[in-house]
Amino acid sequence: MSAQFEPVWHALREKVESGSVPGMVAGIRHAGTTEYFAAGVRTLGKPEKMGTDTPFRVASLSKPVAGALAASMIADGTLAPDDPADVWLPELAFPRVLTSPDAPLESTVPAVHDITVRHLLTLTHGLGAIFGSTPLAQAMNQSGIAPSAIPPAMTHDEFMHRVGRLPLAHQPGARWSYHTGSDILSVLLARAGRAPLHEILAERITAPLAMLGTGFFGDPAGLPTAYRPGPDGLEVLDAPDGVFSREPAFEGLGGGLVSTVPDYMAFLTALSQDTLVPAEQRRLMTSDQLTATQREGMEGMAGPGVSWGWQIAVDTDGGGPWTAPGGYGWTGGMGTAAYVNPSADFIGVLFTQRAMTGPDENFNYFWEPLAAAL
Template sequence: MSAQFETVWQALRDKVEEGWAPGMVAGIRHQGTTEYFASGVRTLGRPEQMRTDTPFRIASLSKPVAGAIAASMIADGTLAPDDPADVWLPELAYPRVLTRPDAPLDSTVAATHDITVRHLLTLTHGLGAVFADTPLARAIAESGILTGAIPPDLEPGEFMHRVARLPLEQQPGERWKYHTGSDILSVLLARAGQAPLHQILTERITGPLGLKDTAFFADPNELPTAYRPGRAGLEVLDPPDGAFAREPAFESLGGGLVSTVPDYLAFLAALADGTLLPDEQRRAMTGDQLTDAQRVGMEEVAGPGTSWGWQVAVTTDGRDPWTAPGGYGWTGGTGTAAYVNPSADFIGVLFTQRAMGGPQDNFNYFWEPLAAALGS
């Protein structure tokens, strides 16, 4: 490894040695040169070391893959952004919308617009994570459609049936709402492609790019244990033989992929280099697709200076030293992060097995030394 990123790798070693996470893997591509780093163990108390090709549950870093698949379908005419989603998802026909966000579930009006493919791509279709204690929030929790690090244990048809029983919180196109649209989009892509989602993933992304370790499940002998922070330290979130060790009932591109740092960096590199998608669709996917009104919902989750493209966050002001307008990336709740900065010609990917504990958690311990190394 070159000396340029030694301070970055040392920062990751320090996080592992202090017990913040059992292990982590990172990759950086800068001006055409790629380096990888691994530190720590796959499971606390066991000797198996992290390797650069260790598979991780990447959670919401699955979303940009959904955006790329949709963009490829738009490029070949399978989909169009303004197609009504109910062409493939009849469960979304004639949606009802709450009269106000905290209204009783039966206090609704008819939607003023059809839900479109674009709404699902941009997470503006009107239903998603609700952070207040409202009747809709409780109904979403009871329905099982909005889960955390582990995707819904529902068949796609049952998932859509439960979605259809819920009113929208906002009118379609009115406001950005997190996550649910990504799982709905996953069902739409499979139905539009007339094939299981894993087959579409292989045909459009992993096969052409040679990504052998990106799928909806992985060998339990290779998976690290996933942890989450608890009162007494790290607690097991998902064991190696847990939810991601077998074919899932629901193939979720909202948060259901397993991948390796080299695979994911190769995916982002192909996207950035223009070898994965035609320029028109690539620019749409990685550009700001939200109106000011829609962006209010995004800023509630990600803060100012960030907007949303097609299933990926995009930077609008570059207030952090490693970001710049035109950059894009996202994070995953299981402890993963990735960012592409075209103006500085770098891609960074970090996978850990420590789930994020809340909005206060970040990956600055990786990005800050990386920005310093690039500026040196």
């Protein structure tokens, strides 16, 4: 490894040695050269070390893959952004919208607009994560369709049946709402592609890029234990032989992928070089696609200077030392982060198996020394 990034690797070693993160894998691509780093163990109390090829549950870093997959299908004419979604998702036809986000479920009005593919791409279709105990939030939890680190325990058809029974919190196109649109988009991509989502993903992304460690589940012999912070320290969120070790009932790109750092680096590299999808679709995917009013829904999660493209966050003002206007990336609640900075010609990817505690948690222990090294 080059001396340039030794301060970055030192910072990651310190993070592991502090005990806050059992292990991690990182990758940096700069000026055409890529380096990888691994530290720590896959499971606390066991000797198996992290390797650069260790598969991780990438959680919401699945979303940019959904955006690229949709961009590929838009490029070849399978989809168009302004197509009504109910062409493939009849469960979304004639939606009803709550009179206010916290209204009783029966207090609704008709939607002013059809839900479109664009609404799902930009997470503005009207239904998503709700931070509060509203009647709709309770109904989403009871139906098993609320956003979660664990994919829905049901088929695509059952998921859409349950989604279709609930009203929207906001009019289609009015406001950004997190996550649920990504899982709905996953169903749409499978139906539009007339094949299981894993086959479409392999055909268009993972096979062409030789992403052999990426899919909707991983080998329990290689998966690290996923942890989350608890009152007495780290507690198990998903064991190596847990939910992500077997074929899921719901193949979703809201948060359902397992991948490796080299695989994800290959994905972001091909995306940034316009070899994965045509340049025009990549430009739309990785540029600001929200109005100021829609963006108000993002403020609590992403802060100022950040907007949304097609299933990926985009920087509008470059507020951090490693960010720049036109940069794009996202984080995953299971402890993952990735960012592309075209102006500084770098891509950074960091996978850990420690779940984030909320949107305020960051990965600056990686990004700040990386910015300094560049």
